[in-house]
Amino acid sequence: MRGRSPLWARLCLVAGVLLLAVSVGSLAGGSILLAHYGGQVTHPGGLGSAAAGHDIGGPIDLLLVGIDERAGNAAMGARADSIIVAHVPASHDMVYLTSxxxxxxxxxxxxxxxxxxGGTDKINAAFEFGYQHGGGRDExxxxxxxxxxxLAGGLKFSGAAIVNFDGFKDLVDALGGVxxxxxxxxxxxxTGWNTRTGQxxxxxxFNADGIPTTLKPNMRPQVYEPGxxxxxxxxxxxxxxxxxxxADNDGDYGRQRHQQQFIKAMLTKATSAGVLTNPQKVDHMLNSIGKAVSFYNNDIPLADWILTxxxxxxxRLVTxxxxxxxxxxxxxGGQSYEILDATxxxxxxxxGQDRVAEFVAAHPELVGDAPGTA
Structure with missing residues (x-):
């Protein structure tokens, strides 16, 4: 069995902060909830020379990361398999998500x-090189x-987040699915089932590179049909x-799109009346956020993030x-890389210039082309 990694998580990351903001901000006694749950989420450090100032009154950029971390085996290291920049313009009325x-x-x-x-490598190796020799998650x-x-011309971040797979499973359970x-x-x-035993x-x-090769005898894979x-x-x-x-052989790009759809679906469910008016669901949801997300708040109080x-x-999420x-x-050099195009x-x-709306208007083909809910 291969080690399970949160490769799905590119868009789950921003959910932790947004879900906490929406749910706490929408409930009576929000300040009490913030004091209770905030300590489970926030962490210091984590941005080094890429940290922005401590004012989030203007445009905000967040770095969101999902990692492949071998639980209980730090010697195996960790790579960032999910990287996204979340941009909130100075108007604070939108979030633009770029994987x-x-x-x-x-x-x-x-x-x-x-x-x-230092050197030239795939971007997901950067986390591993900082994680090694005791650097851990923070480094x-x-x-x-x-x-x-x-890569982004000196872009600075007001905060960052790391996601945990099992925590988000609990969160979706708390929401009652999406x-x-x-x-x-x-x-x-x-995921699949043995057609003879039902197991x-x-x-x-899988081959040595982790690529699926042949279907195992008597196994039926789980298939998701359009709809x-x-x-x-x-x-x-x-x-x-x-x-x-x-089916479209779009690999990581297809996965990015599906993850974008998922975050919208999750936020839609979390902000529905059926969740926010149910105290038991709210408590389960907020506890799950703390388990799912480590938010590096750049010494900016969580209350300020929620207010913003x-x-x-x-x-208002644009993918x-x-x-x-x-x-x-x-x-x-015999290694396949992705190269960012001029656009x-x-x-x-x-x-970095807080003109994403203008740029997207000139390049509408960049906007995610599939909704997350129906």
Whole structure:
């Protein structure tokens, strides 16, 4: 069995802060809830030289990271398999979500604290080089933040977050599932059943690189057909993890799109009357957020974050596609990388200049083309 990693989580990250903001801001006694749950979420540090100032009255940029971390085995290290920049304009009325492909070729700066000398590699390796030699999550996040900052022309971050897979499973359970719209036939490489015994297991065999090869004898994989339905937590999280058996063969880009749909679906459910008017569901949801998300708040009080973000609703999340949602690969030294195209580089520059709305209006093809709910 392969180690389970939160590859689905690119968009789940922003949910922790937004869900906390929306739910606490919408409930009576919000200040009491904030004091109770806030300590479970916030952490100091994590941004290094990529940290912005402590004023979030203007435009805000957040770095959101999902990692493949071997529980109980720090020696195995950790890589950032999910990287997203969340941009909130100075008007504080929208969130623009831009995924950075994990195989993007970048220059990673040196990190004397973990004895990394710097070099050119895939961007997901930056977290690992900071994590090694005792650096852990905090130093991994710092080196990744500094790497993304360099890629984006010196972009600075007002905060960052790391997601935990099991915590989000509990969160979706607390919500009672989510409504998802499948846009392409998706076959799970993680979940299947033995047709003779009914036992659940991984349906495919994998090669040394972790790529699924052949279907195991008597195994039937879970398949998600196009259309809208209410999904339980295991279904939703399994669906948005997939990239290898997508009908359109769009790999990581398809997975990014499905994850974007999932975050909208989750926020829609979390802000529904059926959840916010149920004290037991609210308590379960807020406890799950604390388990799912580690939020590095850059020494800005969580109350300020909630006051700033509480007006953002699912309809105000705009998902953007790097490289137009298509592969832009290049082989260098026998290694395949993703190369950001000129339009994507322009988008990153626009984020730093707080003119994303203007840039997107000129490039409507960047906007995610599928809704998250129906």
């Amino acid at each position: 950075i492909p994990r195989d993007t070729r970048v220059v990673i700066p040196a990190d004397a604290r973990t004895r990394y000398r 991994g996040l710092t080196l990744l933040a500094e790497t993304v900052s360099g 409504r998802m719209c499948v846009d392409e036939r998706t076959t799970s490489i993680h 659940e297991g991984e349906p495919y065999s 809208c339905s209410d999904m339980a937590s295991w279904q939703a999280l399994d669906y948005v993890r997939q990239r290898d058996k997508l 973000l509480h007006g953002i609703t699912p309809e 953007l596609k790097t490289n137009g949602g298509h592969f832009n690969s290049e082989v260098v 994507t580089k322009g988008l990153l520059a626009a984020i």
